[in-house]
Amino acid sequence: MSDAAGSPHRVLDVELRRVRLPLVAAHTAAHGSFSERDTIVVRVASADGSVGWGECAALARPTYTSEYLDGCWAVLVAELVPGCLAGDDRGVVGHHMAKAGLEAAVLDAQARAAGVPLTSLLGIAPTGEPARVLSTAVVGLAGSIDELLATVAARVAAGHRSVKVKIRPGWDAAPLRAVRAAWPHLLLAADANGSYRDQRHALEALRDDAAVADVDLVYVEQPLPADDLRGASHLVGKLGVPVALDESISSLGDLRTAVSLGAIEALNLKAARVGGLRAAARLAQFAETVGLPVLCGGMVETGIGRAASLAVAALPGCTLPTDLGPSGNYFVEDLTDPFVLGADGCLAVPTGPGIGVEPDLGRLEDATVEHWRATS
Ligand code: MG
Numbered sequence: 001m002s003d004a005a006g007s008p009h010r011v012l013d014v015e016l017r018r019v020r021l022p023l024v025a026a027h028t029a030a031h032g033s034f035s036e037r038d039t040i041v042v043r044v045a046s047a048d049g050s051v052g053w054g055e056c057a058a059l060a061r062p063t064y065t066s067e068y069l070d071g072c073w074a075v076l077v078a079e080l081v082p083g084c085l086a087g088d089d090r091g092v093v094g095h096h097m098a099k100a101g102l103e104a105a106v107l108d109a110q111a112r113a114a115g116v117p118l119t120s121l122l123g124i125a126p127t128g129e130p131a132r133v134l135s136t137a138v139v140g141l142a143g144s145i146d147e148l149l150a151t152v153a154a155r156v157a158a159g160h161r162s163v164k165v166k167i168r169p170g171w172d173a174a175p176l177r178a179v180r181a182a183w184p185h186l187l188l189a190a191d192a193n194g195s196y197r198d199q200r201h202a203l204e205a206l207r208d209d210a211a212v213a214d215v216d217l218v219y220v221e222q223p224l225p226a227d228d229l230r231g232a233s234h235l236v237g238k239l240g241v242p243v244a245l246d247e248s249i250s251s252l253g254d255l256r257t258a259v260s261l262g263a264i265e266a267l268n269l270k271a272a273r274v275g276g277l278r279a280a281a282r283l284a285q286f287a288e289t290v291g292l293p294v295l296c297g298g299m300v301e302t303g304i305g306r307a308a309s310l311a312v313a314a315l316p317g318c319t320l321p322t323d324l325g326p327s328g329n330y331f332v333e334d335l336t337d338p339f340v341l342g343a344d345g346c347l348a349v350p351t352g353p354g355i356g357v358e359p360d361l362g363r364l365e366d367a368t369v370e371h372w373r374a375t376s
Pocket of ligand 1: 193222246268
């Protein structure tokens with residue numbers, strides 16, 4: 001993880017903070033609901049005096065993928081941080097979200113030391129103009145069509161031109177049709193979070209009973225459980241809507257397999273899920289070479305994780321609108337200055353050194369519910 005002893009980038013000090021922030025509204029998907037966001041903020045200090053910040057974006061419970069915050073905390077404390085301080089990755093397999101949070105902090109410190117934005121470390125050449133990425137408003141499962149339409153209306157009024165609606169069996173074609181009827185020109189997508197049992201179930205619900213192909217969706221994301229790539233391959237070309245995969249793809253190997261099976265038509269790429277920013281850049285590059293559209297996903301990160309994810313969203317392979325949204329869509333008060341949606345429906349990718357934003361240390365302290373520190 002870190003460089004060899006004697007390197008100016010050698011990490012000497014690591015702090016973990018478990019923080020808890022209230023959300024403006026409960027975030028509800030097929031995998032569950034939460035109204036406050038627990039996350040782990042990572043701070044590293046290097047031998048050259050540079051400081052870096054990262055965020056481990058696992059959810060509090062293992063309902064999206066098998067990783068969850070308590071598990072991430074445990075493996076960071078027992079393995080990953082001691083390995084980082086010793087300059088040794090210790091051969092830990094898996095634990096992608098824990099690794100991603102620590103790696104983000106280390107890369108932030110390196111980029112700040114070099115005086116360059118994080119995007120430079122991911123291979124994005126500076127253009128002189130701040131990159132802007134079109135932001136999708138992700139709208140959770142609602143209690144009624146009226147409630148859904150009110151939420152979408154608020155997002156559209158705020159400037160969003162792209163909306164993704166969470167769906168699940170029994171809450172799919174009707175809400176999607178209602179949104180499409182109200183906004184004929186909106187970029188609209190759907191995310192099932194793996195909630196259809198198998199391809200037959202998905203085809204019945206999304207094609208035979210009510211053809212979502214008529215709704216003009218950009219894609220339907222993760223219709224089937226994460227491990228059912230064969231099932232996903234049977235949906236491609238049969239739903240009439242591109243099939244995007246999220247939870248199914250945890251590595252470049254997974255992506256190669258999905259592409260070879262013809263099981264994927266768009267990728268939701270999250271650095272947290274694939275093991276870090278550098279791994280995400282490799283997946284984006286592979287997707288670009290095979291002509292696979294990519295969107296950069298989000299994990300309801302605070303501004304610290306959101307800033308790092310925006311560097312992924314700026315990768316040239318990420319051609320679809322990003323799920324990353326303005327802070328106000330999620331947090332009562334973010335840990336950084338809030339990310340704000342522009343009138344063009346875009347977010348600006350930070351251009352300052354590292355992740356380009358600073359945590360508010362007072363807010364961070366107030367939100368901290370557990371603190372741990374190790375030094376070499
Ligand atoms: Mg998803």
